[in-house]
Amino acid sequence: xxxxxxxxxxxxxxxxxxxxxxxxxxxxxxxxxxxxxxxxxxxxxxxxxxxxxxxxxxxxxxxxxxxxxxxxxxxxxxxxxxxxxxxxxxxxxxxxxxxxxxxxxxxxxxxxxxxxxxxxxxxxxxxxxxxxxxxxxxxxxxxxxxxxxxxxxxxxxxxxxxxxxxxxxxxxxxxxxxxxxxxxxxxxxxxxxxxxxxxxxxxxxxxxxxxxxxxxxxxxxxxxxxxxxxxxxxxxxxxxxxxxxxxxxxxxxxxxxxxxxxxxxxxxxxxxxxxxxxxxxxxxxxxxxxxxxxxxxxxxx
Amino acid sequence: xxxxxxxxxxxxxxxxxxxxxxxxxxxxxxxxxxxxxxxxxxxxxxxxxxxxxxxxxxxxxxxxxxxxxxxxxxxxxxxxxxxxxxxxxxxxxxxxxxxxxxxxxxxxxxxxxxxxxxxxxxxxxxxxxxxxxxxxxxxxxxxxxxxxxxxxxxxxxxxxxxxxxxxxxxxxxxxxxxxxxxxxxxxxxxxxxxxxxxxxxxxxxxxxxxxxxxxxxxxxxxxxxxxxxxxxxxxxxxxxxxxxxxxxxxxxxxxxxxxxxxxxxxxxxxxxxxxxxxxxxxxxxxxxxxxxxxxxxxxxxxxxxxxxxxxxxxxxxxxxxxxxxxxxxxxxxxxxxxxxxxxxxxxxxxxxxxxxxxxxxxxxxxxxxxxxxxxxxxxxxxxxxxxxxxxxxxxxxxxxxxxxxxxxxxxxxxxxxxxxxxxxxxxxxxxxxxxxxxxxxxx
Numbered sequence: 001x002x003x004x005x006x007x008x009x010x011x012x013x014x015x016x017x018x019x020x021x022x023x024x025x026x027x028x029x030x031x032x033x034x035x036x037x038x039x040x041x042x043x044x045x046x047x048x049x050x051x052x053x054x055x056x057x058x059x060x061x062x063x064x065x066x067x068x069x070x071x072x073x074x075x076x077x078x079x080x081x082x083x084x085x086x087x088x089x090x091x092x093x094x095x096x097x098x099x100x101x102x103x104x105x106x107x108x109x110x111x112x113x114x115x116x117x118x119x120x121x122x123x124x125x126x127x128x129x130x131x132x133x134x135x136x137x138x139x140x141x142x143x144x145x146x147x148x149x150x151x152x153x154x155x156x157x158x159x160x161x162x163x164x165x166x167x168x169x170x171x172x173x174x175x176x177x178x179x180x181x182x183x184x185x186x187x188x189x190x191x192x193x194x195x196x197x198x199x200x201x202x203x204x205x206x207x208x209x210x211x212x213x214x215x216x217x218x219x220x221x222x223x224x225x226x227x228x229x230x231x232x233x234x235x236x237x238x239x240x241x242x243x244x245x246x247x248x249x250x251x252x253x254x255x256x257x258x259x260x261x262x263x264x265x266x267x268x269x270x271x272x273x274x275x276x277x278x279x280x281x282x283x284x285x286x287x288x289x290x291x292x293x294x295x296x297x298x299x300x301x
Numbered sequence: 302x303x304x305x306x307x308x309x310x311x312x313x314x315x316x317x318x319x320x321x322x323x324x325x326x327x328x329x330x331x332x333x334x335x336x337x338x339x340x341x342x343x344x345x346x347x348x349x350x351x352x353x354x355x356x357x358x359x360x361x362x363x364x365x366x367x368x369x370x371x372x373x374x375x376x377x378x379x380x381x382x383x384x385x386x387x388x389x390x391x392x393x394x395x396x397x398x399x400x401x402x403x404x405x406x407x408x409x410x411x412x413x414x415x416x417x418x419x420x421x422x423x424x425x426x427x428x429x430x431x432x433x434x435x436x437x438x439x440x441x442x443x444x445x446x447x448x449x450x451x452x453x454x455x456x457x458x459x460x461x462x463x464x465x466x467x468x469x470x471x472x473x474x475x476x477x478x479x480x481x482x483x484x485x486x487x488x489x490x491x492x493x494x495x496x497x498x499x500x501x502x503x504x505x506x507x508x509x510x511x512x513x514x515x516x517x518x519x520x521x522x523x524x525x526x527x528x529x530x531x532x533x534x535x536x537x538x539x540x541x542x543x544x545x546x547x548x549x550x551x552x553x554x555x556x557x558x559x560x561x562x563x564x565x566x567x568x569x570x571x572x573x574x575x576x577x578x579x580x581x582x583x584x585x586x587x588x589x590x591x592x593x594x595x596x597x598x599x600x601x602x603x604x605x606x607x608x609x610x611x612x613x614x615x616x617x618x619x620x621x622x623x624x625x626x627x628x629x630x631x632x633x634x635x636x637x638x639x640x641x642x643x644x645x646x647x648x649x650x651x652x653x654x655x656x657x658x659x660x661x662x663x664x665x666x667x668x669x670x671x672x673x674x675x676x677x678x679x680x681x682x683x684x685x686x687x688x689x690x691x692x693x694x695x696x697x698x699x700x701x702x703x704x705x706x707x708x709x710x711x712x713x714x715x716x717x718x719x720x721x722x723x724x725x726x727x728x729x730x731x732x733x734x735x736x737x738x739x740x741x742x743x744x
Contacts, residue, residue: 131562244715262392
């Protein structure tokens, strides 16, 4: 029986077992991504298939002041938010790694901002930042620190800062909890050995904790950067990209242009323009942070 | 007197038409010999319809719409399934349906929608002519939205209108007996209100509804326009600059923070008594009327509604959220779909629906000006004329991708916001808007 021989062959059987997963990836990941990229090179409008226009959309976007602003905003938003999230997240993870009263309860509470749906927490921030009803402004006025309400979302730079703060609040728990998991995999014997060698706390952190943690840092920060770079809901609820387009990210502008404005090709091009940045972030974390030599206490040659 | 006669005719025909399916109405209209063209629709046997409509702004809208659907199904035997989606989600869904050639038979879209895929839509000229002749004619703006060339591709349902919602007592305290009807008077009112500590507030963030509405009104009122009749971008004009200089003076009278305002902000600020005038739908008034908080309820009698002031151009230049029914060519039951759309526009269905929507939707057909909803509460009356005073968002050019894209990208709102806040001079703001719009109109 050739069929039974066919199924007894490890290689063919392996391939057969992989087909469903492969199909899922192909249909639900590769195809949409490919289609989106292709659309970026066409002049497709909503309700009308497009024709190939080469790089026209990208050249058009490059000459567009709002698109350039959105690129700047996205980079600024991602860099600032990711760095702060990392610092706070690591700090929080180190604190949580100590023995605390009600340990698991505290750890669960820390996760809350991450669990609450973004649209919901964004609404809460929308109230906090409201031009008329802001609790923050109200409290500061009551304390006599300011006279007029702060226009959190009405001034371009203040608005950028405000949305970044909201993003950080939401993103820190993810970084913290994941790094905490990483911290707990570090064998205590390493710290004991370091202690015997007379290492200070700072040295223990720098020569034991950090190197041992880099693989997980690489993964966490890759995800964190990806989430931040592609953020949409927060901006959409808080500002819709305003004031004066100061908080438009590439994702929100892409939606505004492509779906609401009907310029599918242009919106897709904006989204496609994000891919190189995302790839760069992934490559950086994989090749930059996952160096074995460093993890084993050596240094780069 | 012809007006009187027409309404008499409506009253008389209402009794006859009651209990008659839309499909059969045509022959009666013909029999009455009022010039209404016959509409002989024969819903396909066993037809099933899928309808997509924007989600209600007021509960009554949905309740009555559903009741009317039930009535339609009972009378024609056509099964109708309705889905409601948030109003900003309708455009992408409709576009996808048009693109892939399957989906709901009837979609209630907004603004430019029918002009994004005119060749995917069923010709509904017969329905439009029938309704127009029977109900006193369509307002001009309806023809702009409904027609492509010389045929109708959608049937206007109406517009979620806005007026200048204001506090009567604050206005009087500022020395005005009634709401100003021109731009100069309005600016003076706002200055006086500011001096009294009860300022105005108009959304200048990326507020799809309110921001677009008042910014377009302002620029149009002074004679500025995005494009001319041939779709050449002409926003950078002396008229626009004048409007922007006015906007700057007006902005100085606003409550702080309007640059960040989205659609809900002015409602909240108004109901909290922080602002005295803003542009909004009738929802603020009803929120006050139905409030459980006695402080808010007290405000009800003090809320006034006034039409947008008229600028140097000498005519209404309002922009309202315009909505229309589109029937897609891919529908397997085009006759049933037409019958459905017609049925919903007939007096027996439309007037109660308009009443249940508490005047949130202004009619596209002139005859419905006589709907008691507009006079039962005198405060509703200004909303009656919203569609009459309306200018299409594509003004003065054609509806289509360019006008849809320009509005969705907030080119007008951003320009007014830049000039008003002083982040750019009026000249710079107009130049920037010109450059941005030209990208859409591809000059």
